Amino acid sequence: GAxxxxxxxxxxxxxxxxxxxxxxxxxxxxxxxxxYRQFPKQSLMLMATSNEGSKATYEQGVEKDKFLxxxxxxxxxxxxxxxxxxxDSSFYICSAPSLxxxxxxxxxFFGPGTRLTVL
Amino acid sequence: xxxxxxxxxxxxxQEKEAVTLDCTYDTSDQSYGLFWYKQPSSGExxxxxxxxxxxxxxxxxxxxxxxxxxxxxxxxLVISASxxxxxxxxxxxxxxxxxxxxxxxxxxxxxxxxxx
Numbered sequence: 001g002a003x004x005x006x007x008x009x010x011x012x013x014x015x016x017x018x019x020x021x022x023x024x025x026x027x028x029x030x031x032x033x034x035x036y037r038q039f040p041k042q043s044l045m046l047m048a049t050s051n052e053g054s055k056a057t058y059e060q061g062v063e064k065d066k067f068l069x070x071x072x073x074x075x076x077x078x079x080x081x082x083x084x085x086x087x088d089s090s091f092y093i094c095s096a097p098s099l100x101x102x103x104x105x106x107x108x109f110f111g112p113g114t115r116l117t118v119l
Numbered sequence: 120x121x122x123x124x125x126x127x128x129x130x131x132x133q134e135k136e137a138v139t140l141d142c143t144y145d146t147s148d149q150s151y152g153l154f155w156y157k158q159p160s161s162g163e164x165x166x167x168x169x170x171x172x173x174x175x176x177x178x179x180x181x182x183x184x185x186x187x188x189x190x191x192x193x194x195x196l197v198i199s200a201s202x203x204x205x206x207x208x209x210x211x212x213x214x215x216x217x218x219x220x221x222x223x224x225x226x227x228x229x230x231x232x233x234x235x
Contacts, residue, residue: 034222043210043225044164091162095223108214108223110156110164 002028002098006111013084014119021079021114023050023094029074030096034108035067038091050077050094084118091115121146123211123226130231132201139186140196140229142211152214153194154223155185159207167209170194201233 003026013019023033031052036044048069049057056069068080081088093113122145132138144153155167170178170185178185186195198205210228214221 038162043227044223046222046224049222093162093164095164107166107169109166113162113164115162 002026002096002109004094004096004109004111006092006094006114008114009112010115010117012117012119015085016083018080018082019084019116021081021092021094021116023077023079023096023111025075025096025098025109028096028098030077030098031074033071033077033094033096035069035077035079036093036095038093038113040091044093047079047092052077081116084116086118089116089118121148121151121213121215121224123213123224125211125226125229127229128227130229132198132231132233134203134233134235135200137197137199138201138231140198140209140211140231142194142196142226144192144194144211144213146213146215148215150215152221153185153187154212154214155183155194155196156210156212156225157205157207158210158228164210168196198231203233203235206231206233 005024007022033050035047037047038044047062050069050071052071058064071077091113095108095110097108124143151172153170157165168178168180168183168185170187177187182199184197208228211226212223214223
């Protein structure tokens with residue numbers, strides 16, 4: 001299968017600071033990556049689609065100026081939470097599609113997630 | 120817009136028994152994919168099984184099988200011979216088209232607890 005990593009796995013920051021989360025495809029190239037947010041005991045909600053070489057596509061209700069996405073290369077996408085507030089505390093997960101899965105379709109491979117706590 | 124509904128917030132099953140987790144979906148598209156993921160307390164999303172809308176046979180992966188009833192728009196996950204390690208949150212998800220480049224829409228999830 002394909003491996004997606006995220007860094008950091010957890011981060012605690014003060015309110016008003018910015019936090020950068022990295023998502024890397026380790027053994028395959030990903031022109032597209034997805035960023036999800038998951039609040040405690042809730043489902044995953046798509047935040048944005050990250051596209052290599054072009055602007056990210058944000059879902060309705062997600063502030064693009066607050067959640068900056070940069071798809072710097074075919075293996076790296078970053079999510080920066082700017083001026084973080086306690087309500088941004090959540091579990092952030094990225095995924096990338098690859099044909100390296102068991103099935104013949106482009107299976108999405110998920111990173112291990114980043115737990116953000118804003119004090 | 121597509122929608123996934125999981126009506127069971129929680130399920131209990133005894134070890135070695137089979138359990139069915141319900142999932143219904145709504146879409147007007149003819150081409151779509153249905154997925155089940157397992158999320159243990161660590162948070163990682165573990166892919167379990169996939170069913171394409173044009174697949175005539177129900178998907179199976181080891182102890183996991185997907186009971187696909189297209190007319191009813193249901194894609195229930197059946198776990199046979201439950202193990203203690205199966206205790207986790209389970210999410211049903213859908214993507215449109217048959218490419219993973221389409222975004223995934225998730226249901227609210229079902230928490231499965233397997234008891235000894």
